[in-house]
Amino acid sequence: MWEFWVRSLNASTIFTVAALGEIIGQRAGILNVGVEGVMLFGATISFMVAKTTGSYLLGFLAGIAVGALIGLLHAFFSITLGGDQVVNGMGIWILGFGLTAYIGYPFTGPLGLPRIPTIAGLSPFFIFSVLLAVLMWFFLFKTNMGLKLRSVGENPSVAEVSGINVARTRYLSVIFSGMLMGLAGSIYALDYNPVWNYNFLMGWGFIALALVFFAMWNPLILLGGSILFGVLWQVSLNPEALLPNVFSRYIWRTFPFVITIAVLVMMSTRWFSSRWGAAKPEALGLPYEKD
């Protein structure tokens, strides 16, 4: 049983880090629906670097760096060129999906390095992700800089007038957001499941995206949501522990996705949004042009 909970928490780590990245971008008003693509880049590049050099550190750094680069690309498309952020995010996702399938293919297979040490099976990244969530919450809601960042996502024109550089704030947020998504991919590929296969994330990035709505853009609620989904994921992989012989193992695999849809629907009902819905950044997804 311990094994099951530990695997669940380790899985939740990846959801948390990726979704924290998405939260900071969305809080600044930039929607990135291509989380999965950035994660695939982070995972693949970090895996390639770690396997070639034999160094975990270089692997993680490369994953974060490529995440920053893709974040920069999304920022350029969405802020400087002012395009439709959904289209841009889709572009990032399909670029990640297609290109990593090609460049990673020669690296198919296990990583072949000694596993990253754990605390009785618990990945050190879990602790890191909890700290990160708390720090992010503190930053967003208790610091002056966090307030500025949120104001850019709520009402950029007013923020601009009050002396905040909207474009620069958004650029920095989106780049940092890409770094976290790249890191989330790296944690998956180097720690959680160090075996490369094409398109191996199988929807984790999209679940992370859904978790942001679920968490109402709040890092602490997110932490709870991630752990819930980590558990769901483990149940879907090892249903025997919970309900043996009810469904085939393939049906169990649909479990987290079905729950994601159910949760999203619940979140978008009028009953829910009239009580809790005010959290959505007002200017999310809207291009902003300085007059």
Add this chain to the structure above:
Amino acid sequence: MKLAGYTLKFEKKENFTGVEAAVISVLAILFALFLVGIIFLQAGVDPAMGYYEIFSYAFLNPFGLPLTINRAIFLLLCTCAFIVPMRAGLWNIGMAGQLYLGALSAFAVAFAFGARSDAELPAGVVLPLMVLGSAVGGAAAGAIPGLLKGKFNTNEIVVTMMLNFIMFWLVSHMIKEGGPFMGSGGEGEGYRLPASLQPQPNLGVPFTFWFAIGLTVLLHVLFAKTRIGYQIRAFGLNPAAARYAGVSPFKISLLVFILGGLIAGLAGYHYFGTVPGLFKIPKNYGDFGDLAFYGIICGLISQGNPLAAIPLAFLFGGLTSGGRFVQGKLQLGFGIDYAMLGVLMIILVAFQFFFRYRIVLKKDKER
């Protein structure tokens, strides 16, 4: 930007002509193919030769051409499945899930008639029902995001993507490890349709070709001439204004997703039910779900115009079938067609800029 006495400026434009759109699209495709050429170079293959091999296999080779045609039909249907919601401003990225459910439904119809035994079946009855089944299955998969979007305004991107995974595993459940549709070989494939349910291509094209072309023309008429098509477009351009004009967001969301899903369902039947050598849901059915994402690219390039999607479907059908071929022939790494998918997509996104701005070059006044 100033360059040697000229000023380069980007000016916002409100609309663009068909010719402008075509020129921008062609330039984007050419630029993307140029970048993929760099991938060829990096893999030690002369890009000119690589493209020559791709196009000659795809369009001239007696083995390659039927493959291209089959993929083109598939892509055309996937593109139409993407275009219909796109015209209403909605994103259907669930073509993969819809075509899986469409294929499963078609095979369920055949299964119900006893297709697993090698009995002689009345094709005149079963085949139309299989086509109908695939349409209903796809439409059902499409109805879910449509209903949720219309009723609760649930994000359709996440829902369609989640359904892709759900349907992916559902297919596995049906065809693998003792699933009801498992083939006799026990290799994780679906059962093979009996000979009486294997429609043979006519003049080198399967009958689904005429379906796809007919549907495309119908869609064009729908958007250009009918009231409901006008409502869909109005909703896509400005949902708030359309609502004031009496267009029901619920009706439009549901309609476009049912229609899109229906078309994607047909794509599932087309590939697994009419392509010679297949006539079953293969082990690698996931590859066809991946291929369906080319529908997004065709849809974006064609700017939602169904007729423009026809040549694009042939181009990308050829590029992917030829890409698979040169991979083996020139010993390129696996997945050159995937790399092409990614590069094309991001270049298209970059080129969207030129739909919104025009470049103006002005000679500076002499001082």
